[in-house]
Amino acid sequence: QRRVTITAGRDPRIERWGVVTEGRLIIPLLFAYVYLAKIGGPRWMKNREPYKLRSAILTYNAMTALVNAYFCYRYARATYFGGGYSFFCQGINRDGPSAEEAELNWWYLYVRIADFLDTLFFVARKKFSQISALHVIHHFLVVLSGWVWLNFGNEGQALLAVLINQAVHVIMYTYYFLAALGPSVRPYLWWKKYLTSLQIAQFVFIVVHNSIPIFYDCGYPRPLAMFGVVQLLLGLVLFINFYVQTYMLKKGANKETSLVDGKVKQG
Numbered sequence: 001q002r003r004v005t006i007t008a009g010r011d012p013r014i015e016r017w018g019v020v021t022e023g024r025l026i027i028p029l030l031f032a033y034v035y036l037a038k039i040g041g042p043r044w045m046k047n048r049e050p051y052k053l054r055s056a057i058l059t060y061n062a063m064t065a066l067v068n069a070y071f072c073y074r075y076a077r078a079t080y081f082g083g084g085y086s087f088f089c090q091g092i093n094r095d096g097p098s099a100e101e102a103e104l105n106w107w108y109l110y111v112r113i114a115d116f117l118d119t120l121f122f123v124a125r126k127k128f129s130q131i132s133a134l135h136v137i138h139h140f141l142v143v144l145s146g147w148v149w150l151n152f153g154n155e156g157q158a159l160l161a162v163l164i165n166q167a168v169h170v171i172m173y174t175y176y177f178l179a180a181l182g183p184s185v186r187p188y189l190w191w192k193k194y195l196t197s198l199q200i201a202q203f204v205f206i207v208v209h210n211s212i213p214i215f216y217d218c219g220y221p222r223p224l225a226m227f228g229v230v231q232l233l234l235g236l237v238l239f240i241n242f243y244v245q246t247y248m249l250k251k252g253a254n255k256e257t258s259l260v261d262g263k264v265k266q267g
Contacts, residue, residue, distance in 0.1 A: 041123035091219020
């Protein structure tokens, strides 16, 4: 299998797919997101009453869970459970007849951009303490890395991480939807405390799996694997730091908190 390096340039299959694949949209969008999350949004809401968005948030959480379940199924069929992917190490073959993975990545990038609504809901409800550095960094890196892989690594090793993350999102947003229904449902959400542990376990597994092409040549670009591992390690460190601060150093605190995917949920 021909080895492809990141210096080979963008995947030619995506060149006709519009401006979302180009840096001139994504880069300004990312910095606009950071500005709105940390400066512009809080400043605009300073003298306003918080919005009541319960119905909108319920709808958003339900739709996010369903959309991730749909993409998880499509990715699984196209790769590891129907596409002949190797669970150990999977390279890139841009000369292959199918561009299904590339098309899925293109559509799924819009889903990750839509995740910015998490932050906008916090801003509109004046929950500024929940817009933590971890929350903002996570959403920033998810969209940035999604754009990088769309352009340079549309298939191969990284897709197992995408598949696992989608499954975790289904669990997370199902919890968010149920929790937003009110106090009557909360006694059944005893598994809340395991969500952060699930995220950490996800990061550990994906770091190990994405490291394989760095040491074993299976046709996946080594620089792309290294980029992914560095980003994942940053996320892992941030999540572990939160876990230690919340569940170990503040074990006796009365206020119960839980963090999933960069979001702090207070119970």
